[in-house]
Amino acid sequence: MDFLLQQTVNGIVLGSVYALYASGFGLVMANLRIFHVAHAAVFTWGAIFAWELTSRLGWSLMAALPVVAALAGLLNVLAYFLLIRRVLHRRGGEMAAFISSMGGLIVLVELAHHHLDGAVVRMNADAFTSAPLSIGPVRITTLHLIMVCLVLVIVAVTSWLLARTELGREIRTVAFDKDTAAILGVNVDRVSAGVFFASGAMAGVAASFVAIAFNVIDAGLGSTYLVIALGAMVVGGFGSVGGMLVGGLVIGIVSTYATGYLSSTYRDLVVFVLMLLFLALRPEGLFRTRAELTRV
Numbered sequence: 001m002d003f004l005l006q007q008t009v010n011g012i013v014l015g016s017v018y019a020l021y022a023s024g025f026g027l028v029m030a031n032l033r034i035f036h037v038a039h040a041a042v043f044t045w046g047a048i049f050a051w052e053l054t055s056r057l058g059w060s061l062m063a064a065l066p067v068v069a070a071l072a073g074l075l076n077v078l079a080y081f082l083l084i085r086r087v088l089h090r091r092g093g094e095m096a097a098f099i100s101s102m103g104g105l106i107v108l109v110e111l112a113h114h115h116l117d118g119a120v121v122r123m124n125a126d127a128f129t130s131a132p133l134s135i136g137p138v139r140i141t142t143l144h145l146i147m148v149c150l151v152l153v154i155v156a157v158t159s160w161l162l163a164r165t166e167l168g169r170e171i172r173t174v175a176f177d178k179d180t181a182a183i184l185g186v187n188v189d190r191v192s193a194g195v196f197f198a199s200g201a202m203a204g205v206a207a208s209f210v211a212i213a214f215n216v217i218d219a220g221l222g223s224t225y226l227v228i229a230l231g232a233m234v235v236g237g238f239g240s241v242g243g244m245l246v247g248g249l250v251i252g253i254v255s256t257y258a259t260g261y262l263s264s265t266y267r268d269l270v271v272f273v274l275m276l277l278f279l280a281l282r283p284e285g286l287f288r289t290r291a292e293l294t295r296v
Contacts, residue, residue, distance in 0.1 A: 005138055006138055007257055007261075008256075009138050010260075013147055016147060016148045016152070018206075018229060019236075019247065020155070022229040023158065023199075024043075024199035026240075027158075027199045027202075028199050029238055031171060032175075032192060032195075033175075034098055037098070038101045040105060041105045041222055041223075043206065043222030045071075045075055047208065050065075050123070064208070069202075073198065081193070083101050086100075087100050118219075120216055120217065123212050127212060128143055154205065155242065162241065167194070174188055230275060231251045232250075233285075234247070235275070240285070243286055246286055246287065255271055257270075258271075
């Protein structure tokens, strides 16, 4: 029972980070109806930015997080203008954008590979001093608590912005119909660039936590967690930020159970099976779909 409880807590911690990664995917998908696979490479570069700031420049992780978020956000905005915007208005634009994003993923991963000289790098141990905590039989660290709390704050603020602000209404209008939004005076490029910035910033923060928690950074880091992020989106619902938080927690717990009771080699397989079950039995996920989100 103690082992089960510990694995559940570990799953919640990991699931919160998975949820943040998945939310970035989900925001772009809800806004422009495209699967922006280059987001995985933005995640990788978020970890690289964190490594550069902490290991090369000696910053603390908490000081580096806002800068990492900004850099990853700007990288994703650049991806929007170079990869997505130019092809969206063509016939079959959504498929063209997916292919273009796939090309961007390949280029960004290759650039990361060259930047790291093909090596696996590790975060500076002094970047964050994590103190162990014990709650009965459960062991947790201050890093884990900060990860969960910060993710909850980010998801709550994002959900509030989407539901209660003028910017959120513009985002939902663009998601419903870009042409109608433009007729109504919404600057579609500005809104979409803002969504890509937020998406990239989420990826940067999530990648920083993964980098410090597992202390392994390589060019394929984002792709390693791609199935996990897809699973969180499918389980939670493609258009619900809060749903993706729940989906991320579910996937985090399931993947941790798979690793703890079976083997780490079965983690992605178990997540993939769960994702297939949801697609077959409840394709809209646990919460609202993108289409419902746009009509809030």
